[in-house]
Amino acid sequence: MKRILSGIQPSGQLHIGNYFGMMKTMISNMENSDLYVFIVDLHALTSVHDRERLSTGTLEAAADFLALGLDPDKCTFWVQSDVPEVCELAWVLSTLTPMGLLERCHSYKDKVAKGIAASHGLFAYPVLMAADILLYQSEVVPVGKDQKQHLEVARDIAIKFNNAFGETFVVPEPFIGETTATVPGLDGQKMSKSYGNTIPIFLDDKPLRKRIMSIQTDATPVEDPKDPDNCNLYALLKLFASQEKMDEVHDLYVNGGAAYGYLKQDLFELIRDYYADARAKKKELLDNQDYLRRVLAAGADKARAKATRTLDLVRNRVGLKY
Numbered sequence: 001m002k003r004i005l006s007g008i009q010p011s012g013q014l015h016i017g018n019y020f021g022m023m024k025t026m027i028s029n030m031e032n033s034d035l036y037v038f039i040v041d042l043h044a045l046t047s048v049h050d051r052e053r054l055s056t057g058t059l060e061a062a063a064d065f066l067a068l069g070l071d072p073d074k075c076t077f078w079v080q081s082d083v084p085e086v087c088e089l090a091w092v093l094s095t096l097t098p099m100g101l102l103e104r105c106h107s108y109k110d111k112v113a114k115g116i117a118a119s120h121g122l123f124a125y126p127v128l129m130a131a132d133i134l135l136y137q138s139e140v141v142p143v144g145k146d147q148k149q150h151l152e153v154a155r156d157i158a159i160k161f162n163n164a165f166g167e168t169f170v171v172p173e174p175f176i177g178e179t180t181a182t183v184p185g186l187d188g189q190k191m192s193k194s195y196g197n198t199i200p201i202f203l204d205d206k207p208l209r210k211r212i213m214s215i216q217t218d219a220t221p222v223e224d225p226k227d228p229d230n231c232n233l234y235a236l237l238k239l240f241a242s243q244e245k246m247d248e249v250h251d252l253y254v255n256g257g258a259a260y261g262y263l264k265q266d267l268f269e270l271i272r273d274y275y276a277d278a279r280a281k282k283k284e285l286l287d288n289q290d291y292l293r294r295v296l297a298a299g300a301d302k303a304r305a306k307a308t309r310t311l312d313l314v315r316n317r318v319g320l321k322y
C-alpha cells in the first residue's frame, strides 16, 4: 500500500479548487492506501496573525474534510502543530537547504507581491513543507499544480540528506491530476483564496448563486460560436456536469446558442446539489466540537508515533544522539 500524504492550510473558506486539486483525490484513496491527511496550521501562521481566525479555521478545516467523506478510522488525520517533531526536522533540513533553492520559489515571490509580509517563516515555508512530507516517509503527495515547485524542493532536500547521511528518507512523488491541476476562479485566473476569486463549497444558496453569476465571461452574443477551451465557465461546468450534459453544452459553444446566464444557473444548481449532503453534515459537525477535538487528538497520537520513529533515525544519522 502506498503512503499518500497531503495537507491544507486553515486560512480561509474551502473552495472548489482545493476540492478538485487535492481533497477529492485524498478521499478517494482512503480504502487502498496508507493515507495521511493534516491541517497545516503552522504554515497558515505565515499569513494569518489572528488568534480567532486561525483556531476556528482549524476546526472548520477538520469539519470540511469529515463532511466531504474522510473517515478518520481509515487514515491518519491530525493538526500539524500537534506533532511538534516536525519543527525539529525542519530545522535539521534547513541546515542543508541552499538559499538559492528557496530564492527561486515563485510562491514566495507571488505572496509578497500580494502583500503578505516577507517574513523568515514565509521564506522558509517550503522547508517546513519538506519536513511534513519526509517525517512521514510519504511516497505520493497529491496537490494542485501551484505546489509542484514545493514538491521539487522536498525531493531535492531528501536527496541531499540521503547523500550526506545515508539512505534515510523516501523521495516523494507529486500527484497532479491532469484535468484538475489548475481550477479557474471567477476571473479565469487560478482559483485561490488570496485572489478573492473563489467559489467556496459551503456558501449558503444565495451568496453561492451570487458568486456564480459573477463569473467573468466574454461579450460574444448568444447566437455566435464560442471557444469552450478558453472559457472558465465551461471549465467549471465540466467538473460537475454529466458527460451527456457536457456534450450538449459543447454543441452550443461550437455552433452558437450558448447563453452564459442560463449556463451559470445550471452551474449553481449542480454545485448546490453536489455538496448538499456535505453542507448538512458540516453544520452537524460544527455543532459537536468535542467530537472534532477527540478525532484530531487521536489522529495526532497516531501521527506522532510515526514521526518520532523518523526523527530518532534522523537524530542518529546527523549526530544529535551522543
Ligand code: ADP
Residues within 6 Å of the ligand: 007, 008, 009, 017, 018, 019, 020, 021, 022, 142, 143, 144, 145, 146, 147, 180, 181, 182, 183, 184, 190, 191, 192, 193, 194
Ligand atoms: P489557496 O491557493 O486557495 O490558498 P491552498 O494553498 O490552501 O489554496 O491549497 C490547498 C490545496 O489545494 C493545494 O494542494 C493546492 O495545490 C490545491 N489548490 C488550490 N487552489 C487550486 C486550484 N485553483 N486548482 C487546483 N488545485 C488547487
Ligand code: TRP
Residues within 6 Å of the ligand: 005, 006, 007, 008, 009, 040, 043, 128, 129, 132, 133, 141, 143, 147, 150
Ligand atoms: N503548501 C501547501 C498549500 O499551500 C500546504 C502544505 C503544507 C502541504 N505542507 C504540506 C501540502 C505537505 C502537501 C504536503 O497548499
